Amino acid sequence: MLPPNSDVVLDVRGLTKHFPVGGGGPFGLGGERRLLHAVDDVSFTLRRGKILALVGESGSGKSTIARLLVRLYPPTAGEALFHGTDVMKLRGRRQLLKYRGQVQMVFQDPFGSLNPVKTVAHHILRPLAIHKEAAGGRDAQTKVHQLLRTVGLTPPDEVARKYPHQLSGGQRQRVSFARALAVNPEVVLADEPISMLDVSIRMGILNMMAALRDERGLSYLYITHDLASARYIADDTMVLYAGHVAEVGPSDALMAEPLHPYTQLLLSAVPNPAAGLSGPAEDLRSFSRSVPEALGLGGKGVLHGALGLRHRGEAAGRQIMLLGVVPDRFDGREVGAVGG
């Protein structure tokens, strides 16, 4: 149990999502019907005014976690306690609307998530109206201008009248943040918010996110392929592998001295995470080596020293989830072992 007055905003326990794939029969679209283990038994806590980065290769289950947390689909198992209430059990429009006012999502592609025929003002007025955050008329307009200033879009009256195509990619992503902030959320789930932006403007968006954390106590789940940006902005980093959490810890320590063999492998693929923010983006998308092979774990043997690893993790204030096995994404069968 969490202590009273805990600063934990979101407490995720055993979150699991299996997707059925394949046709499964003569009337399906062919192929064997199987379960894809997109997210398996993922637990973490998100604290007030903190940024938790979620890093991992393509397909490791990052977006699925965010989508589960905003209830885009139901989990196979697990719970997510938002201030102690299980989000997965919310029912009906009213409960969901209230929750969505507290936990907002920002997506990777700002162009795709904005309506090309609507002005910036429209995008921000809509959530204000839906969540009844403004009294209407002048009050709403004042709120829109405040929000635009908050995300660094000035002069606000001029920006408010523009259409998405009249803005740069970075400005559009700032509009997405203003829209998310309109309902005054406690948590923002940001799914690769900078990965489609020019390298030169990524830093500005990250700094804006950090300022909102510091000034408003906003919490973020920051999903990224980019270890450099996780190190730059996130208080803690969680490494996901094939739907499983491998390691969680303070970002600096985790990247300076990764303990889990998988984290070590990821970092070895990104030689200098500190250089990534200014130089060409080095990220995990192209990381495609076979993990069991790269770790020298072709068989089913258990990695020696697993217990020692857990102890070293505890001493370093790190949570190490020992993947007993490298799971087969389709049926969870063992295909190799990582870390005990």
Ligand SMILES: Nc1ncnc2c1ncn2[C@@H]1O[C@H](COP(=O)(O)OP(=O)(O)OP(=O)(O)O)[C@@H](O)[C@H]1O
């Ligand atoms: N609706 C769905 N139906 C079936 N499979 C899905 C669905 N959504 C995701 N998956 C699968 O679940 C796995 C995890 O996908 P997810 O999108 O969460 O990965 P990700 O870590 O966000 O990857 P990326 O970095 O490429 O965005 C992938 O194998 C993906 O193909």
Ligand SMILES: [Mg+2]
């Ligand atoms: Mg994704």
